[in-house]
Amino acid sequence: MAHLVGLEPAQIERIERGEAAPPFATLKRYARLFGARIDRFFESGGSASPTTLLFRSAAEHGADLGSVLTADDLLVLGDFLASVADVDELERKLGEPPAIVPRLESADLTDPEWPQGQEFAARAREALGLGIEPIPSMRLLLEDRLHWSLFFVAPHELSPALQGASTIEPRPAILVNLVEGRESWWRTRVSLAHEMCHILYDSRTIARPYLISPQGELRGRREWAIVDRFRGLERRANAFAVHFLAPSAAIRTVVGASMSPDSERAIDAVCTSFGIGRTVAVRRLGHEYRISEETQNHLIERGSEHAPAKDHPDAAVVPGVRRGRLEALVDRASTAGLIEPVMARAILDIPLSEPLPGPAIDDREPLWTKEQAAFARAEAQVRASGGRGCWASEARRTDRGWEVVVHYPQPNEIVTRTIYLADDLEPLHA
Amino acid sequence: MDRHFLQVRANYCVPACIVMVEAWRGTLSAPPDERQHEIFDQLAVNGLCALEDAARLLPHEGVGEPDIDPAHQAVFLGQRITAGRRAIVTCRPGLLGQILAPRKLSSPHGTLTGNTPHHAIYVFGAEQGHFDVYDPWHFTAGQPLRLSRAQLARAWTGMMLIATK
Known part of the structure; x- marks a missing residue:
C-alpha cells in the first residue's frame, strides 16, 4: 500500500493508527486505488471495494x-x-x-x-x-x-x-x-x-x-x-x-x-x-x-x-475512462440541472480552470482563472518549503510560463518570493 | 451548536473561526472576543495567523494541503461536513468579496478586496451541492451564508482544516 500511494511504510502505519493525517493528495490516491470517488470512499470505507x-x-x-x-x-x-x-x-x-x-x-x-x-x-x-x-x-x-x-x-x-x-x-x-x-x-x-x-x-x-x-x-x-x-x-x-x-x-x-x-x-x-x-x-x-x-x-x-x-x-470508440459515455451523461445531467459544476468536474477530473465540455454556457465556464491556478501552485510550493500562511499577490505571464509573487510572514518581516512555473504550472528553476 | 462571531480585528479571521469551532465543541473557555485575543497572541507571526497553525489548538483530521485544483477536495469537504465535522477554509478575499457583494452584508472592517492574505471562514453545513458558512468578517445579520459548491470553489484557496468534536 505504501508503494502504491507513494509513502514510506512507516508513514502509512502512522496514518492507519490515526497518529498522522494524510495529505489530501494521499487520500485521493487511496480512493482512486480502491475504485471509489473520494466522497464514496469516506462514506462506505474501502473494505468492500x-x-x-x-x-x-x-x-x-x-x-x-x-x-x-x-x-x-x-x-x-x-x-x-x-x-x-x-x-x-x-x-x-x-x-x-x-x-x-x-x-x-x-x-x-x-x-x-x-x-x-x-x-x-x-x-x-x-x-x-x-x-x-x-x-x-x-x-x-x-x-x-x-x-x-x-x-x-x-x-x-x-x-x-x-x-x-x-x-x-x-x-x-x-x-x-x-x-x-x-x-x-x-x-x-x-x-x-x-x-x-x-x-x-x-x-x-x-x-x-x-x-x-x-x-x-x-x-x-x-x-x-x-x-x-x-x-x-x-x-x-x-x-x-x-x-x-x-x-x-x-x-x-x-x-x-x-x-x-x-x-x-x-x-x-x-x-x-x-x-x-x-x-x-x-x-x-x-x-x-x-x-x-x-x-x-x-x-x-x-x-x-x-x-x-x-x-x-x-x-468509433473514445479512449479515456472518463470520456465517451460518462462525459455524455455528465453533459446531460448538467444541462438538466441534476449535478452542479464542481461535481461534474470531479467526475470527469477536469480542472477548475478549464471549461466543462458541451455548449459554452455560464455553468460550464472555468471556475478559476489561469492566474488563480498559478497562484495555487506557487503557494503550494512556498508552503512546502516552510512558508506558512503564504499568499500570492500577482501572477505575470512570461515567455517560459508564469512568474508568481508570493508572500509569507516571518517574525521580523513579510518575505516575498517569486515562483517560476511552466505553462503547465510545473515548477521551473529561477 | 454553531454560532457566528465577528472577528475583533481585520487580521483576526483565523482566531474568530477557531472560536466558532470551540463554541461548536463546547470548549469555549472565555468570552469570544477575549478568546480571539488569546488565540492571536498564541499564533500570530508578524500580525498574521496561518490556518496551518490553527491545527495546534484544535482536534482535527488534518490540515488539507490543497490539491492544486480542488474540485475533488470540495466534494470531499462536503462529505466530511455531512459526516458531522466542521471546517475552517481559506478564501481569496477579493473573490469572496465579489461573491458576497450582492448580499449587502455589513462589516466594521470594510470590504473584502484584492489578493491580500487569505481570509478564513467557518463551514458547518453541506447539502446537495451547497455549503452553509459563517464569515467572521461580516456582522451576524444576514448569516449563515449559503454558498453553492461552485461559489466556494471559485474563491477557495484549497486550504482547509477539518475539525472534530
Whole structure:
C-alpha cells in the first residue's frame, strides 16, 4: 500500500493508527486505488471495494499481482470502477432504463473448461434472439440494447499485459485496453465478447463482482491466479468470444460448398462477415474444418493482401475512462440541472480552470482563472518549503510560463518570493 | 451548536473561526472576543495567523494541503461536513468579496478586496451541492451564508482544516 500511494511504510502505519493525517493528495490516491470517488470512499470505507477484493484474491492464491500490474494500472482500474459507479448514479438520476443481464442457466459453471465457451455462446445468442446472424456492432449490442457501460483506454494508459476488465457491480461494465489502437476494431470486438462472458457467467459464480483479463496464455503464470480456476475461466471466455462472434453454423453457411476452407477467399469471407481478425478467422475455420495446426499457423503467418475496413461501428470508440459515455451523461445531467459544476468536474477530473465540455454556457465556464491556478501552485510550493500562511499577490505571464509573487510572514518581516512555473504550472528553476 | 462571531480585528479571521469551532465543541473557555485575543497572541507571526497553525489548538483530521485544483477536495469537504465535522477554509478575499457583494452584508472592517492574505471562514453545513458558512468578517445579520459548491470553489484557496468534536 505504501508503494502504491507513494509513502514510506512507516508513514502509512502512522496514518492507519490515526497518529498522522494524510495529505489530501494521499487520500485521493487511496480512493482512486480502491475504485471509489473520494466522497464514496469516506462514506462506505474501502473494505468492500473491488481493489480490496483484488488484493485479497491475489493473496489467497499466493499470487504476486504487483509483479504484473503497476501502480498506474491499479489507478486506471480504480478509475474504471469509480466511473462505473458514476455512470450508475447519473443514469438513475436521468431515468435511464436499467441494464439487462439475461439469466442463463448452465449445468456446471464452477469447473470451467474451454469447450463450455461454445455452448455458452450459443445460449447467449439464443437468449438475445440473435440466431446465427453476424453481429454488426458489439458496442451497439452491449450499450444500446443491454445498456451496459463500456470504457476504453489507450495503450499508454494501461499495461498491455492487461487486456480488459469487467464488473457487474453496481452495473455491468467493461473496460477494454485498445492495445493495438481503436483501428483494430476486430480486436476490440473479441475483447468485448470475452468480457461479456465474464459478466454473463462468471461474475456471480466466483463470488467476485469483477474480473480482469490478461493478455495471452496463462499457463505457468502463477502471478495471475487471482481467483480459483482463473486459467479455465479465461480459456472459456476466449472460446465464448470467438463462438459468439462467429457461430459454427454461420461459418459453414458463409464458406458453403464453393470455397475451400483453407483458401484466402474463405478466410476473407469469414473476416468480413463476422467482423473478426485473420487469426481468429483461421482458428475458427481450423476448428470447424479440422485444418491442421501447421496449416493454420502457415495461413496466419502468410497474412492477407486485403486490409480490413477502417470504418466500422466498433472503431468509433473514445479512449479515456472518463470520456465517451460518462462525459455524455455528465453533459446531460448538467444541462438538466441534476449535478452542479464542481461535481461534474470531479467526475470527469477536469480542472477548475478549464471549461466543462458541451455548449459554452455560464455553468460550464472555468471556475478559476489561469492566474488563480498559478497562484495555487506557487503557494503550494512556498508552503512546502516552510512558508506558512503564504499568499500570492500577482501572477505575470512570461515567455517560459508564469512568474508568481508570493508572500509569507516571518517574525521580523513579510518575505516575498517569486515562483517560476511552466505553462503547465510545473515548477521551473529561477 | 454553531454560532457566528465577528472577528475583533481585520487580521483576526483565523482566531474568530477557531472560536466558532470551540463554541461548536463546547470548549469555549472565555468570552469570544477575549478568546480571539488569546488565540492571536498564541499564533500570530508578524500580525498574521496561518490556518496551518490553527491545527495546534484544535482536534482535527488534518490540515488539507490543497490539491492544486480542488474540485475533488470540495466534494470531499462536503462529505466530511455531512459526516458531522466542521471546517475552517481559506478564501481569496477579493473573490469572496465579489461573491458576497450582492448580499449587502455589513462589516466594521470594510470590504473584502484584492489578493491580500487569505481570509478564513467557518463551514458547518453541506447539502446537495451547497455549503452553509459563517464569515467572521461580516456582522451576524444576514448569516449563515449559503454558498453553492461552485461559489466556494471559485474563491477557495484549497486550504482547509477539518475539525472534530
